[in-house]
Amino acid sequence: MNFIKRAGLSVKARKGKSLLQLIVFTVICVFVLSGLSIQTAAEKSADLARQSLGGEVTLQMDVESMMERQSSEQSGSENGGRVRFASEPIPADSASALAEMSQVKGYNLLSSSTATADDFEPIENESTESVVRQTDEDASEMPEGGMGGGGGGFADADVTLQGVLYTDAASAFLNEEAVLTEGRHLTEADAGQSVAVIEATLAEENDLTVGDAITISSTGDEVVTKELEIVGIYETSSTGDAQGMNFAAMNPYNQIYVPYTLASTYKGETNEGMVDSAIYYLNDPEEIDSFIEEAKATSDLDFEVFKLDANDAAYQQMIGPIENVASFSKNIVYLVTIAGAIILGLIVMLSIRERKYEMGVLLALGERKTKLISQFVVEIVIVAVLALGISAVAGNAVANQFGEQLLSQEVAQSAESAVNPQSFGGGPGGMRGGMPGAQSAEQSVEAIDELAVDVSAQDLGWLAGIGLLIAVLSALLPSLSILRMQPKNILSKQD
Amino acid sequence: MDALLEFKSVSYWYNQNNSKQQILNKISAQFNKGAFYTITGPSGSGKTTFLALASALDKPREGAVLYEGKDIQAIGMTRFRNKYVSIVFQSYNLLPYMTALQNVVTAMEITGSKQTDKKQYALGMLEKVGISPEQAKQKVLTLSGGQQQRVSIARALSCESDLIAADEPTGNLDEDTAKEIVDLLRDLAHNENKCIIVVTHDQGIARSSDVTVQLSKGSIKVIKREQERELAAQT
Numbered sequence: 098m099n100f101i102k103r104a105g106l107s108v109k110a111r112k113g114k115s116l117l118q119l120i121v122f123t124v125i126c127v128f129v130l131s132g133l134s135i136q137t138a139a140e141k142s143a144d145l146a147r148q149s150l151g152g153e154v155t156l157q158m159d160v161e162s163m164m165e166r167q168s169s170e171q172s173g174s175e176n177g178g179r180v181r182f183a184s185e186p187i188p189a190d191s192a193s194a195l196a197e198m199s200q201v202k203g204y205n206l207l208s209s210s211t212a213t214a215d216d217f218e219p220i221e222n223e224s225t226e227s228v229v230r231q232t233d234e235d236a237s238e239m240p241e242g243g244m245g246g247g248g249g250g251f252a253d254a255d256v257t258l259q260g261v262l263y264t265d266a267a268s269a270f271l272n273e274e275a276v277l278t279e280g281r282h283l284t285e286a287d288a289g290q291s292v293a294v295i296e297a298t299l300a301e302e303n304d305l306t307v308g309d310a311i312t313i314s315s316t317g318d319e320v321v322t323k324e325l326e327i328v329g330i331y332e333t334s335s336t337g338d339a340q341g342m343n344f345a346a347m348n349p350y351n352q353i354y355v356p357y358t359l360a361s362t363y364k365g366e367t368n369e370g371m372v373d374s375a376i377y378y379l380n381d382p383e384e385i386d387s388f389i390e391e392a393k394a395t396s397d398l399d400f401e402v403f404k405l406d407a408n409d410a411a412y413q414q415m416i417g418p419i420e421n422v423a424s425f426s427k428n429i430v431y432l433v434t435i436a437g438a439i440i441l442g443l444i445v446m447l448s449i450r451e452r453k454y455e456m457g458v459l460l461a462l463g464e465r466k467t468k469l470i471s472q473f474v475v476e477i478v479i480v481a482v483l484a485l486g487i488s489a490v491a492g493n494a495v496a497n498q499f500g501e502q503l504l505s506q507e508v509a510q511s512a513e514s515a516v517n518p519q520s521f522g523g524g525p526g527g528m529r530g531g532m533p534g535a536q537s538a539e540q541s542v543e544a545i546d547e548l549a550v551d552v553s554a555q556d557l558g559w560l561a562g563i564g565l566l567i568a569v570l571s572a573l574l575p576s577l578s579i580l581r582m583q584p585k586n587i588l589s590k591q592d
Numbered sequence: 593m594d595a596l597l598e599f600k601s602v603s604y605w606y607n608q609n610n611s612k613q614q615i616l617n618k619i620s621a622q623f624n625k626g627a628f629y630t631i632t633g634p635s636g637s638g639k640t641t642f643l644a645l646a647s648a649l650d651k652p653r654e655g656a657v658l659y660e661g662k663d664i665q666a667i668g669m670t671r672f673r674n675k676y677v678s679i680v681f682q683s684y685n686l687l688p689y690m691t692a693l694q695n696v697v698t699a700m701e702i703t704g705s706k707q708t709d710k711k712q713y714a715l716g717m718l719e720k721v722g723i724s725p726e727q728a729k730q731k732v733l734t735l736s737g738g739q740q741q742r743v744s745i746a747r748a749l750s751c752e753s754d755l756i757a758a759d760e761p762t763g764n765l766d767e768d769t770a771k772e773i774v775d776l777l778r779d780l781a782h783n784e785n786k787c788i789i790v791v792t793h794d795q796g797i798a799r800s801s802d803v804t805v806q807l808s809k810g811s812i813k814v815i816k817r818e819q820e821r822e823l824a825a826q827t
Binding site: 102106111 | 640644647649650670671672673674675679681685686687688689690694698699701702703751
């Protein structure tokens with residue numbers, strides 16, 4: 098144990114050099130600790146974000162692939178001409194089967210259609226009438242099945258039937274854009290029933306209440322007319338959009354939630370037992386990829402026609418900056434560890450060169466070379482332990498400051514890039530938001546802009562491990578030169 | 593009487609510019625306990641090499657150096673330095689960041705001294721060579737050259753080896769201090785039954801030793817000073 102005592106004496110005696118090593122080591126440790134604790138904090142925040150957002154996957158027709166196929170089919174045919182888009186409904190049974198998978202905590206089936214109100218007055222938009230008159234003339238030119246897939250002209254419709262399996266899992270209700278004020282939600286048990294949940298303004302204007310009935314007819318050639326019992330009334334905070342204001346059916350007050358089976362009936366016989374899309378709510382967004390993979394492997398659906406889309410934009414938007422910060426911190430840990438070991442190694446190497454004489458004396462006294470190497474390792478470990486102590490005290494403040502700085506930069510950067518698309522007319526509330534049938538649960542979320550960086554015992558454990566590894570490597574590698582040393586050569590040069 | 597240390601037909605040479613520079617040529621010599629030996633010779637005669645071989649800092653190219661009849665290479669060079677020999681250098685070779693006392697205690701710890709109170713024993717050794725307890729607690733660099741050499745002798749003594757090899761131990765000292773150091777070494781040989789081998793240029797020191805080994809052109813001449821002194825007394 099003599100070499101340990103010698104190491105202590107040496108560290109104490111070489112105050113200047115020990116202080117230099119201590120400063121370098123402390124800087125390394127503070128950076129490593131900051132990196133580690135920021136990573137831990139980022140992981141925690143990402144976990145919280147995941148828990149609060151959940152994961153969402155939409156099963157829908159692969160429009161792009163369908164368009165490509167139809168385009169190539171039609172260009173191959175003799176008549177050629179314009180590509181005509183035909184939508185492909187999804188068998189409800191197949192969609193429901195996917196909900197049995199372990200990753201799924203809930204799901205919804207969606208099928209929307211437009212219809213006309215028979216015995217009540219839909220809420221009229223100011224511009225609706227003129228548009229209706231104008232579109233009446235053009236109605237024959239509109240493509241069949243377009244805009245919600247109703248059998249008839251879209252312009253004739255004055256209400257939209259939002260067919261769902263569960264209303265409480267519909268995007269408007271999830272976003273709290275719609276809130277049930279009376280009655281009950283639609284559930285799986287309502288499938289096949291003629292029931293409806295209507296908007297409060299529509300109910301008020303028509304003196305309708307829960308338990309009353311309304312009659313709605315389809316707009317297609319084969320008219321379907323059904324009497325629906327009102328089982329619930331909701332209030333919406335949606336104001337629709339400019340495009341939607343041209344059509345009564347797109348008015349948010351004229352959105353009537355019905356079982357998906359009923360909405361499909363209004364689309365015509367070929368759509369019975371079919372849905373437009375399905376949304377699966379997963380336990381964890383991290384399971385999105387495994388869910389999609391497993392679904393493709395087990396489902397009877399043709400994934401040339403349909404696709405599973407991960408709606409993780411909100412999650413990505415929320416954790417994007419924090420993930421960048423975590424990744425940056427990780428790189429810092431690697432970089433500082435390697436650079437630190439090299440810098441300290443060089444300092445120790447210089448120190449060994451300066452201390453050749455001392456080693457010659459010790460070797461002449463019969464000291465073993467391994468003990469000389471151990472002495473250098475212990476010396477740097479003493480410095481490392483002091484540096485670890487200082488870092489443990491100062492690390493929290495530095496890590497917090499560092500983390501905040503990094504995160505605010507990332508948040509500012511991501512906000513900047515998020516603003517750009519909106520200036521071109523995109524973003525939430527655009528065309529997509531008001532389209533009937535487009536019920537994606539798109540949420541407007543803010544990126545995480547606060548990091549609760551707290552140096553944990555685990556971080557300190559990692560720091561101790563990394564710090565000691567740096568110490569041992571930086572002392573051990575240059576010390577290997579001692580193995581070649583002969584005391585006679587050292588001392589004769591000294592003399 | 594069996595020799596403590598024996599050079600048995602030892603040769604040593606350097607290879608320089610593709611030529612062999614012979615330093616020692618088949619030298620044989622014996623060194624016993626209780627005697628004070630000096631190694632003399634002109635510069636480049638191989639005195640320091642001789643001492644390096646005796647103290648296991650180097651190996652002979654041919655022949656063997658035996659300690660109590662055993663080849664020191666078989667004992668192990670590091671082990672031999674650790675257990676059987678103590679070296680005193682011209683430039684003292686003390687550890688500068690330690691006190692005189694710490695230097696001695698460190699050497700005792702390295703050599704595995706069995707003394708239970710090493711500090712007290714080291715203080716005793718230092719006192720024996722003329723270093724006071726106050727001086728013992730000073731950093732060695734604050735001591736004079738003579739005092740530092742005394743500390744290095746105390747360090748050699750505290751390791752309790754029978755063989756002490758000293759390379760020009762008085763080379764950096766003034767005449768009076770040098771005489772004190774030589775007297776000290778001679779006392780150690782005669783009173784402590786140590787085998788002291790001192791490399792020196794100084795003919796006065798050589799004359800005061802028991803045996804002088806004169807090196808010249810690779811060969812040796814052994815002069816027994818006792819016989820010389822007896823002859824001188826008779827004449």
